[in-house]
Structures are given as C-alpha cells and as structure tokens.
Amino acid sequence: MSTETIVGVFLPLSLAIIMLGFGLGLTPEDFKRVLKYPRSVFVGLFCQMVLLPLLAFTLCYVFHFSPELSIGLMILAASPGGVAANIFSHLSHGDVALNLTLTAINCVLAAFTVPLVVNLSIDHFGGSEAIGLQFKKTIEVFLIVLVPVVVGMLVRKTKPGLSAKADKPVRIFSILILATISVVAILKEKERLMGSMGTVGLAMLVFNVGSMAIGYFMSLAFKLKHKEATAITMEVGIHNATLALYIAMTVLGSFELAIPAAIYSIFMFITAGLFSAYLVRKNRQEFSA
Numbered sequence: 001m002s003t004e005t006i007v008g009v010f011l012p013l014s015l016a017i018i019m020l021g022f023g024l025g026l027t028p029e030d031f032k033r034v035l036k037y038p039r040s041v042f043v044g045l046f047c048q049m050v051l052l053p054l055l056a057f058t059l060c061y062v063f064h065f066s067p068e069l070s071i072g073l074m075i076l077a078a079s080p081g082g083v084a085a086n087i088f089s090h091l092s093h094g095d096v097a098l099n100l101t102l103t104a105i106n107c108v109l110a111a112f113t114v115p116l117v118v119n120l121s122i123d124h125f126g127g128s129e130a131i132g133l134q135f136k137k138t139i140e141v142f143l144i145v146l147v148p149v150v151v152g153m154l155v156r157k158t159k160p161g162l163s164a165k166a167d168k169p170v171r172i173f174s175i176l177i178l179a180t181i182s183v184v185a186i187l188k189e190k191e192r193l194m195g196s197m198g199t200v201g202l203a204m205l206v207f208n209v210g211s212m213a214i215g216y217f218m219s220l221a222f223k224l225k226h227k228e229a230t231a232i233t234m235e236v237g238i239h240n241a242t243l244a245l246y247i248a249m250t251v252l253g254s255f256e257l258a259i260p261a262a263i264y265s266i267f268m269f270i271t272a273g274l275f276s277a278y279l280v281r282k283n284r285q286e287f288s289a
Contacts, residue, residue: 012144012246012250014242015144015242015243015246016144016148017148017170017173018083018148018240018242018243019107019144019145019146019147019148019149019152020148020149020151020152020170021083021152021170021173022083022103022107022148022149022152023148023149023150023151023152023153023154023155023156024152024153024155024156024163024166024170025086025100025103025152025156026100026103026104026107026149026152026153026156027153027156027157028153030097030100030101030103030104031101031104031105033097033098033100033101034101034105037098037101037228039222039224040095040098040219040224040228040231040232041098041101041102041105043218043219043222043224043232044098044102044215044231044232044235044236045102045105045106045109046218047214047215047218047232047236048080048081048102048106048235048236049109049113051214051218052077052211052214052236053074053077053078053117055077055207055210055211055214056073056074056076056077056207057074057077059073059203059206059207060073060074060125062203063199063200063202063203064199065199065200065203066256067125067126068254068256068257069200069256069257069259069260070121070125071118071121071122071125071257072244072248072256072257072258072259072260072261073203073207073260074117074118074121074125075114075117075118075121075244075247075248075257075260075261076207076239076241076244076260076261076264077117077207077239078110078113078114078117078118079110079114079239079240079241079243079244079261080103080106080107080109080110080239080240080243081099081102081103081106081234081235081236081238081239081240084238084268084269084272085099085103085234085235085237085238086099086100086103086234088234088238088272088273088276089230089231089234089235091276091280092230092234092275092276092279092280093227093230093279093280094227094228094229094230094231094233094234094279095225095227095228095230095231096231098228098231098232099231099234099235102231102232102235103235106235107145107146107149108146108149110145110243111141111142111145111146112142114141114145114243114247115141115142118141118247118252140251141247141251144246145243200259200260200263201263201266201267203260204260204263204264204266204267205267205271207264208237208264208267208268208271209271211236211237211239212233212234212236212237212238212271212272212275214236214237215229215232215233215234215235215236215237216229216232216233216237218232219232219233226279230279233275233279234272234276237271237272237275238268238272239261239264239268241261241262241264241265241268244258244260244261244264245258245261245262245265248261
C-alpha cells in the first residue's frame, strides 16, 4: 500500500468513520447535560482549550523543535479527545456520561478551534511556504469533523436499533483503524521517524503524561468527584491522533507535521493503560467509602 493511498484514501475514510462513531454515541441530551455538570464541563474545556495548547507551546521551545515539528505538536494539542478516551474512561470506572458531554461539545468546538490553532501556529512558527490552512482547507477540516458526527446522531435518532447495533463495532473498528494507520505510517516512514524518536519521543511522552496530569489534578483542585476526574483525565489526556494525522498529511500535505502525532500514538495506549489501572484502584476506594 503506497503512502499516497494511505494519505489520500484511507486516512480521510478512517477519520470519517471515527467521527461517525462519535455521532452514533451522542444524543441532544449529551449537550443539555452541561447544565448538570457545569463545573466539570468548565474544567474539562479549560484544560482542553487553554492549558493543553500552553503546554504544547512550552514544549516546542523546551525541546527546540523545528517550525514543522512545532506546528505538528500544536495540531495534536488542538485535537479533541478520541473514541479511545471514552473507552478508557469506561474501563477506569469514570463518569462516561460526562465523557459523552465533553465529547459532544469538543466535536463542535473542534471544527472551529482546530483551524484557528493551526493558522495561529503557522503564523507564529513559520516553516515551509507550502504550509498553510487556507479557507478551502479550513472548510474541509470543518466538514470532516462535523458532518459524520451529525450523520451519526441522525442515524441514532431515526434508526435507534441500527445505531445500537453499530455503536460498539464502530468504536472497536475506530481503535483498530487508528492503530493500523499509525503502524503503517510508522513502517512507511520508519527511517525519518527513528531519526526523530530521541527528541520528539521524549517530548511526546511528556506531553501525553502532562495532558493526563493536567486533567486529573485540575479536577481534584476543583474538588470534583473522582469518577468525574477520571472522565476529564481521559478526555483531556487521550487525543484524536487520527485527526492530527489527517490535517498534517492530507490537508497540509506534510509528513514532518505528522511526526508528533505518529509518535504520540505509540505512547498513548501504554500510558493511558497504566494510568487507567491507577484510576480503577482509586475509584474502587471511593466507591467503597
């Protein structure tokens, strides 16, 4: 399978399926639930929209990233939580209803915030003149993020039986798609990736662990329940790496921009699994109490 096929066909298709999976799991009530969790939603969105870009921006300078790697990291930081966030929250006994609410809001906001962060990053860091998210590409990102989500929600509303049957397989397929594309992309560009693994690998590990730590400790600072803290930790700490890869490789046409997301996807499941084991133990203790 050529890199062009991956970038031009399978990556957009897989992202559309992932966003469709989001939609199948959402209902209008997920948006209304913000009234039930106002403080929790505020904490989650503040971490996602403000603190994570600041963390990524800081790491770009701490690790002396090139303009392309810096923009790539900012793209990753702007990407919302993925399907994996909801799954890990469920496995960690987190408040999955809160995850769904954060996912619903983040999906809508990402259609606007991701192009904004990308363009601001390009303006700040510079880089190749070929890099640029013009109006046409911005609309493309907007459509690939929102349209499949809306379709998924319509399917759930009009065909609830079909939606219920498709929800779990689509979620599992989304995880497999992310893993497969990450592995294929890594194998195709392994020499370039291995050359970046030293510096970028450490930075992505710090960003991944730092993202989860921000979500977790900010939740505790606001005295949220531990199940809510778990949901926010997973939502903030596990990014939609497929969206970041899509923007970098398909929309902007640069593999170097995709290096942070590709390397991040290697660490993401390992660190999330370890943190999940810790959260399971904490949630059991809270439940027993």
